[in-house]
Amino acid sequence: MDWSLILNWGFLIALATAGITLAVPVLLAALGEIVTERAGVLNLGLDGVMVAGGVAGFMAAFYLQNGPLAGISQWLGLAVGVLAGMLMGLILAVLTITLRADQVVAGVTLVVLGHGVGNYLYRQNIGTLTARTNGLPPLALPGLNRIPVLGEILFNKDGTVYLTAFLVFLVWFLLFRTTWGLKIRAVGENPAASDTSGINVNLTRYAATLIGTALAGLGGAVLTVVQLRMFREGIMGGRGWIALALVIFARWRPGLALAGALMFGLADAIQYRVQALSQIERGVGTIPYEFLLMLPYILTILVLLYRAGRGDAPEALGRPYVKGSD
Amino acid sequence: MTQATIESLAHDARKPLPGWAAHIAAPVVGGLIGLGIGVFLIVIAGADPLAAYAVMFQGAFGGARQIQETILKTAPLLIMGLGLSVAFRARVWNIGGEGQYYMGALVGGAIGLAFPGWPSPLLIPAMLVGGAAGGLLWALIAGLMKVRRGVSEIISTLMLNYIAILFVQYMARGPLQEPGGYLPESAQLVAAARLPTFFGTRIHLGVLIALVLIPLVFALIWSTPLGFRLRAVGERASVARYAGIQVERMILFALAFSGALAGLAGIIEVSTLHTRLKGEISGGYGFSGILVALLGRMHPLGVTVAALFFAALTIGAQSMHVVYGLPDALANAIQAIVVLSVLAVDALAHRR
Known part of the structure; x- marks a missing residue:
């Protein structure tokens, strides 16, 4: 491979630009899962929640974009994705918080539910693989987009990227600067003590689960409605699972999740770009594309190996709360 | 399958039944719920x-x-x-x-x-x-x-x-x-x-x-x-x-x-x-x-x-x-619903 094709400004800028965009879906899911897990609920069904958001959001945006609501159809699609995610969250919450079912079993089954129902509804209603949404146009931030290099990388994105950046701040603010965030964290660390001090443990956990799945549903919808503008089976590519690993990597902190997601976005972008290059530069030293496609998954395993065995997880994570016990 | 039926079945599964029957009750109820929600999924597809x-x-x-x-x-x-x-x-x-x-x-x-x-x-x-x-x-x-x-x-x-x-x-x-x-x-x-x-x-x-x-x-x-x-x-x-x-x-x-x-x-x-x-x-x-x-x-x-x-x-x-x-993904959907139902029925049965 001719390395000058990679090591030049234009290519690196394109890479960074794509990396930031590709980080968005997984970052949204990870942010949501941070809120959920901080309250002590482990949502292993994240990938199924993202698929539910992705398929519902895509279908809504696709059907609405030729009607009277065409102007806001893409954003409505994203909103439907949020609602679909929350519906999945409600199922999980009833099972694990109210009924105190095993969170691992419920989560894994939720994944199959999301994929199964999602694929069924898509094939039943649209079916074709050529259906496309209109997506969102880039929204250049006046002035800021004129900054050399950075302007192009950071300030000429579609609206969901700015929204996600704001949500990183919002989740951080919610968790660490509001009494409500304090309650969420208290419930995740020591539900019995929280209960004694008058916090409604299960209500707080419901709220945290619904917020978490709303964000995961949004992440799935951003991928299908705005970024790939299509839906097909397996389109989520395990992003929900990667987000779960990101939460561990980020030590349950929104800021670190941002950093981790950017790393993944970049790995994804490299994978796409080098693939495209290999096709131009046939022959010498080309890497089989399967190995490039493996990059995000290998990276996830490396991240887990690096982070594993260190604490920081919410104390009561994965354990249902029974009044009067500890 | 109504909520009352589930609860009563779950209640039945609690004590009076021998262990093996309690073990079988939930999967059977779960299977029925799964097929029941499958009915809904087929109906919205117009079949x-x-x-x-x-x-x-x-x-x-x-x-x-x-x-x-x-x-x-x-x-x-x-x-x-x-x-x-x-x-x-x-x-x-x-x-x-x-x-x-x-x-x-x-x-x-x-x-x-x-x-x-x-x-x-x-x-x-x-x-x-x-x-x-x-x-x-x-x-x-x-x-x-x-x-x-x-x-x-x-x-x-x-x-x-x-x-x-x-x-x-x-x-x-x-x-x-x-x-x-x-x-x-x-x-x-x-x-x-x-x-x-x-x-x-x-x-x-x-x-x-x-x-x-x-x-x-x-x-x-x-x-x-x-x-x-x-x-x-x-x-x-x-x-x-x-x-x-x-x-x-x-x-x-x-x-x-x-x-x-x-x-x-x-x-x-x-x-x-x-x-x-x-x-x-x-x-x-x-x-x-x-x-x-x-x-x-x-x-x-x-x-x-x-x-x-x-x-x-x-x-x-x-x-x-x-x-x-009808898309055959329906099978996966029903399978997941069945298992979630069993989980719910079990949890109801074991609730203190």
Whole structure:
């Protein structure tokens, strides 16, 4: 491979630009899962929640974009994705918080539910693989987009990227600067003590689960409605699972999740770009594309190996709360 | 199924029933709820649910050929479900069955491709052992990461799925591609590398293996010290450790065993159904196998019934797809709803 094709400004800028965009879906899911897990609920069904958001959001945006609501159809699609995610969250919450079912079993089954129902509804209603949404146009931030290099990388994105950046701040603010965030964290660390001090443990956990799945549903919808503008089976590519690993990597902190997601976005972008290059530069030293496609998954395993065995997880994570016990 | 019925059934399951009946009540109720919500999914697709279910039943059990298809679909589900039952009893959450299935298919298939001259009685055992070894070693990667570094096997086995599938895709279009072939797949396995079939049907050795594994897994779980230790680790790892059980070894065994059976399922499917290595050899058994183990309550007999039920759903959904054009993904949706319902019914029954 001719390395000058990679090591030049234009290519690196394109890479960074794509990396930031590709980080968005997984970052949204990870942010949501941070809120959920901080309250002590482990949502292993994240990938199924993202698929539910992705398929519902895509279908809504696709059907609405030729009607009277065409102007806001893409954003409505994203909103439907949020609602679909929350519906999945409600199922999980009833099972694990109210009924105190095993969170691992419920989560894994939720994944199959999301994929199964999602694929069924898509094939039943649209079916074709050529259906496309209109997506969102880039929204250049006046002035800021004129900054050399950075302007192009950071300030000429579609609206969901700015929204996600704001949500990183919002989740951080919610968790660490509001009494409500304090309650969420208290419930995740020591539900019995929280209960004694008058916090409604299960209500707080419901709220945290619904917020978490709303964000995961949004992440799935951003991928299908705005970024790939299509839906097909397996389109989520395990992003929900990667987000779960990101939460561990980020030590349950929104800021670190941002950093981790950017790393993944970049790995994804490299994978796409080098693939495209290999096709131009046939022959010498080309890497089989399967190995490039493996990059995000290998990276996830490396991240887990690096982070594993260190604490920081919410104390009561994965354990249902029974009044009067500890 | 109304909420009141569920609650009353759950209530019934609480005390007055003998243990085995309580164990069976929830899956039966769950199955009914799953099929009930399936009615809703069929109705919103504009089809007649009763007619659609009749077609499904016909498709799965309507004749000798249909029953044969259902049995053939049961075998890999059963083999994977049995392996996962053992792992789940130790609360080792191997959700990487799909990847282990692929690696088993790869290793076993490569042996079959490499030694086409071997006689069948030598080649087939070699392939089966190779398949099991492939799945075992792939699962052991997650096992070692778990016991050495404390990496959650849930995420690691899942990530290894994607890596395994991509690796098999690469091998099938690269090093193992049929010489002179254009498609991304290996040459076809020679006749000696195909599992023998019985009685002039397509029922093959893999079905027999699955049947033999039922009592073996039963014995492993309840009649061996190993099974006792596995269950002890699943009950409470800290107590098991205190009692002198080497928890790490049990974790490794649980992953190795379930991985080996997943790999075995992989090579069986490649030897009988696909007859060559290619990217698309998945039957979605990775996740279905998990649900089979859970619905079967990690009991070999329960797993057998669950595997048969899921196989019938899958085969039946294919008929429904042909006749009514309803997507066969309905089978997966119903399977997940069934397991979620069982989870809910169980939780209701055990609520204090």
